Amino acid sequence: MSPHDLPKDPDILAGEYVLGLLDETQRRGVEARLAVDPALRQAVGRWEERFHPYTALAPSLTPSERLWPRIQRSLNALDAEQQSIQTAPATGPAEAAPSRQAPPEARATTAPARRPERNQPKAKREHSSRLSGGIWQNLTLWRSLAGAGLAALVTVMVTEPPPQRIEVPVEVPVTVEVEAQPRYMVVLMGTEDATAGWVAQASSASQVRLFPLAGYELPEDRALELWTQLEAWNEPVSLGLIEPGRPLEIALEGIALEGNQLFAISLEPPGGSPTGQPTGPIEFAGHLVEL
Amino acid sequence: MTREREEFDHAAALEACAHSDQQALHAIYLHEGGRLLGVVQRIVRDRSMAEDIVHDACLNIWRRAGTYDRSRGSARAWIFSVARHLALNSIRDRRREVVTDDPHQVAPLESAALQDVADWQVGARMDHCLAQLEPERRACLLHAYVNGYSHAEIANHTDTPLGTVKAWIRRSLERLRECMS
Numbered sequence: 001m002s003p004h005d006l007p008k009d010p011d012i013l014a015g016e017y018v019l020g021l022l023d024e025t026q027r028r029g030v031e032a033r034l035a036v037d038p039a040l041r042q043a044v045g046r047w048e049e050r051f052h053p054y055t056a057l058a059p060s061l062t063p064s065e066r067l068w069p070r071i072q073r074s075l076n077a078l079d080a081e082q083q084s085i086q087t088a089p090a091t092g093p094a095e096a097a098p099s100r101q102a103p104p105e106a107r108a109t110t111a112p113a114r115r116p117e118r119n120q121p122k123a124k125r126e127h128s129s130r131l132s133g134g135i136w137q138n139l140t141l142w143r144s145l146a147g148a149g150l151a152a153l154v155t156v157m158v159t160e161p162p163p164q165r166i167e168v169p170v171e172v173p174v175t176v177e178v179e180a181q182p183r184y185m186v187v188l189m190g191t192e193d194a195t196a197g198w199v200a201q202a203s204s205a206s207q208v209r210l211f212p213l214a215g216y217e218l219p220e221d222r223a224l225e226l227w228t229q230l231e232a233w234n235e236p237v238s239l240g241l242i243e244p245g246r247p248l249e250i251a252l253e254g255i256a257l258e259g260n261q262l263f264a265i266s267l268e269p270p271g272g273s274p275t276g277q278p279t280g281p282i283e284f285a286g287h288l289v290e291l
Numbered sequence: 292m293t294r295e296r297e298e299f300d301h302a303a304a305l306e307a308c309a310h311s312d313q314q315a316l317h318a319i320y321l322h323e324g325g326r327l328l329g330v331v332q333r334i335v336r337d338r339s340m341a342e343d344i345v346h347d348a349c350l351n352i353w354r355r356a357g358t359y360d361r362s363r364g365s366a367r368a369w370i371f372s373v374a375r376h377l378a379l380n381s382i383r384d385r386r387r388e389v390v391t392d393d394p395h396q397v398a399p400l401e402s403a404a405l406q407d408v409a410d411w412q413v414g415a416r417m418d419h420c421l422a423q424l425e426p427e428r429r430a431c432l433l434h435a436y437v438n439g440y441s442h443a444e445i446a447n448h449t450d451t452p453l454g455t456v457k458a459w460i461r462r463s464l465e466r467l468r469e470c471m472s
Contacts, residue, residue, distance in 0.1 A: 001406075004442060006458065009465075011464075011468060012461055012464050012465065012468075015467075015468075016460070016461075016464070018436075019432065019435040019436050019437055019460070020375075020376075020379040020383075020436070020439050020441075021435050021441065021442055023383060023441075024380075024383045027379070027380065027383065029434035041363075042363075045363050045364045046364075048364065048368050048369075048372045049364050049365060049368050050417050050467070050471060051417075051436050052365070052367070052368040052371060052372075053417065053418075054372050054433060054436055054437060055326070055330045055375070055437075056326075057433065057437045058326075058329040058330045058332070058333035058437055059329050060325040060326045060328070060329045061323055061325055061328040061329045061332055061341075062328075063324050063328050063345065064342060064343060065324060067324070067342050067345065067346065068317070068320055068324070070346055071316075071346050071350070072313070072321065073347045074346065074350055075313060075316070075349075075350070075353060078353070078354070079311070080352065091463060098385075109294065281325075
């Protein structure tokens, strides 16, 4: 089946998204864009509202008696999990993140040494987190909606190396060394064109290797910055700057990889985000899959 | 049904969920669980998978309730969109391998329901705008929205060329937007 061309008009794109007419990679591209594109988010919201009444066309069904007890068990397990990782009393789910402050140890060890210093005062940091929090929290919302299914895509990627890879102007050896037994994998999809841009894999929970899958034309005076966010965090953590076409090893001190963890790459001023949170558009995003 | 819906304050329930009130989630479930299951079943056409998705949707609603923003739309639409997108993701993943699905094996959306849709007393303005569309184009939109059909499935089901279906839907969305503004 030939791929469906995405509409140029963002409002029509939003409509096709709400109708469920985009294929998997396009859906993920839109979901990643929603996090950083308020106009698109509003457009999606409008179509959701417009079509919502027609959910009534699907006849109501009686759930099995087991369903609610099952949901409740999962809720309790979720709460127990939250409590066990909390370091401070929660004031509500949105506040319950154990790591509201980015672990300072999270650093890209072999990343180009252009990482900006980020010892801004706490008050400012809190402020900036609030500014970007809405955007990023929404990304986590869409992340959870996008949940399943990446595993299938990842399997394809592992068995069939992506063809664009050869065109990448890479200075270091080009071979994508597939880890003997990667335990984790994430494919970062372009938010504009919904094609795979990067793949990250890890055979241990503390070291990630990032490989480019496609070329990327970096606008002048801009830099790419890699971010990650665990489910329980309210804001992402910078993993440092990355260069287009360059593989990279990243040590994740203080961050344990976990399934569905979000990775994203944003476009930032040279030297990286001045606020410690993504300020530019998210160019690539994907979720970690535990293999 | 509509009245009962109005009596339930979805936004307040979501806000209570955001404050870890399990009773609030239970109330949402009691009120909307059956309809959520119906919407999801319509899309995934597998009862146990549909229940799995409603389970996941409830957990999503619970965890994300704090991100719901009254100013951005109705809480009920938000709740249903969570479940619907989970369902859509699950079938898009699953049907990747079976794009040549026999169109006759998928449950038909009763044509009566499609024809009558203009009479639904639900989104009055939208009903009016949908009614302006040619019936076969309106059907394409509802096959997608209600049944979760892909372009190819709509083309198979309605015996219409794929390119025509895509163009109809895009044009219909443009006309709806004009009509709704």
